[in-house]
Amino acid sequence: MRTGIYLIIGVVFGITMFKSEAASWFRIFEMFQFQAFHMYGIIGVALGLATLMTFLMKRFKLKSFYGNQIQFSPKEKSFKRYIIGGTLFGLGWALAGACPGPIYVLIGAGYWPILVVIGSAILGTYVYGLLKDKLPH
Amino acid sequence: MSFLLEPWPWYFSGFMIAFVMFLLLMVDKRFGMSSNLRTLCSMAGAGKRTPFFNFDWKSQRWNLVVVIGAIIGGFIASEFLTPNDAVAISEQTITDLQALGFESAGTAYMPTELFGKDVFSSGKGLLILIIGGFLVGFGARYAGGCTSGHAISGLSNLQLPSLIAVIGFFLGGLVMVHLLFPLIF
Numbered sequence: 001m002r003t004g005i006y007l008i009i010g011v012v013f014g015i016t017m018f019k020s021e022a023a024s025w026f027r028i029f030e031m032f033q034f035q036a037f038h039m040y041g042i043i044g045v046a047l048g049l050a051t052l053m054t055f056l057m058k059r060f061k062l063k064s065f066y067g068n069q070i071q072f073s074p075k076e077k078s079f080k081r082y083i084i085g086g087t088l089f090g091l092g093w094a095l096a097g098a099c100p101g102p103i104y105v106l107i108g109a110g111y112w113p114i115l116v117v118i119g120s121a122i123l124g125t126y127v128y129g130l131l132k133d134k135l136p137h
Numbered sequence: 138m139s140f141l142l143e144p145w146p147w148y149f150s151g152f153m154i155a156f157v158m159f160l161l162l163m164v165d166k167r168f169g170m171s172s173n174l175r176t177l178c179s180m181a182g183a184g185k186r187t188p189f190f191n192f193d194w195k196s197q198r199w200n201l202v203v204v205i206g207a208i209i210g211g212f213i214a215s216e217f218l219t220p221n222d223a224v225a226i227s228e229q230t231i232t233d234l235q236a237l238g239f240e241s242a243g244t245a246y247m248p249t250e251l252f253g254k255d256v257f258s259s260g261k262g263l264l265i266l267i268i269g270g271f272l273v274g275f276g277a278r279y280a281g282g283c284t285s286g287h288a289i290s291g292l293s294n295l296q297l298p299s300l301i302a303v304i305g306f307f308l309g310g311l312v313m314v315h316l317l318f319p320l321i322f
């Protein structure tokens with residue numbers, strides 16, 4: 001039952017990523033060139049609604065479908081890990097033109113070279129795990 | 138329903154992303170896609186040698202189901218909901234990309250130079266995909282999240298760390314597109 005719900009949420013997410021063209025390499029390039037409003041509009045509306053939703057859920061102590069109070073956990077405080085990790089991520093995002101959601105969507109759409117991107121993203125995650133204690137956080 | 142077959146406008150797309158986040162919160166989960174990469178490492182047995190991957194990955198199975206859904210969603214969208222998959226990027230973007238050698242700009246969903254079958258026999262193309270993917274995986278985990286976890290989930294919860302991470306995302310993206318692309322392509 002719950003597995004089915006997660007699957008449907010994934011399908012809705014996948015269709016949204018593809019149809020919004022947020023999964024298109026071209027849109028990411030265009031965004032970083034500031035040549036269209038499209039991606040900024042998407043992120044802006046999503047973020048605006050999400051912020052309002054988060055505020056209201058906290059304010060009214062909303063319960064989930066399963067009766068648990070919805071919790072929002074704060075992110076660990078740091079500067080270095082976010083600026084260094086974020087910049088490395090941004091370099092990859094612009095080069096591969098895909099972030100960790102759309103990469104899966106593009107498999108479904110049949111762009112097989114994305115499997116190379118996913119394979120090396122898994123490798124990158126693994127190497128981070130190996131080096132974690134030696135990196136500045 | 139025919140508007141579903143057109144490229145979705147930004148306001149509808151943004152609404153749908155917020156709706157996905159809403160659904161995940163309502164089933165006691167969080168919106169964050171990059172953690173799946175760590176889960177996949179743990180599943181493959183990386184936890185035996187590296188403590189970072191030694192966690193109960195089965196508790197993250199729900200997110201892998203979301204991934205399977207996203208793959209199915211990508212198939213449905215490209216196969217049945219997209220009669221014309223050319224992405225209408227701006228004229229200036231098309232001109233700039235053609236100058237860099239991307240002939241497919243404005244006529245395709247993905248550049249055939251990087252995502253067509255020919256890339257498998259192009260050393261340079263493969264290297265670009267490998268380096269790009271590596272940075273995405275490494276950077277997302279280093280920063281503790283990606284576009285969904287920081288730019289949407291974290292920022293909407295007014296988290297300063299997420300703002301720093303998003304500034305990093307743009308710093309990296311701008312450096313890549315403006316300074317490195319002319320050297321690479």
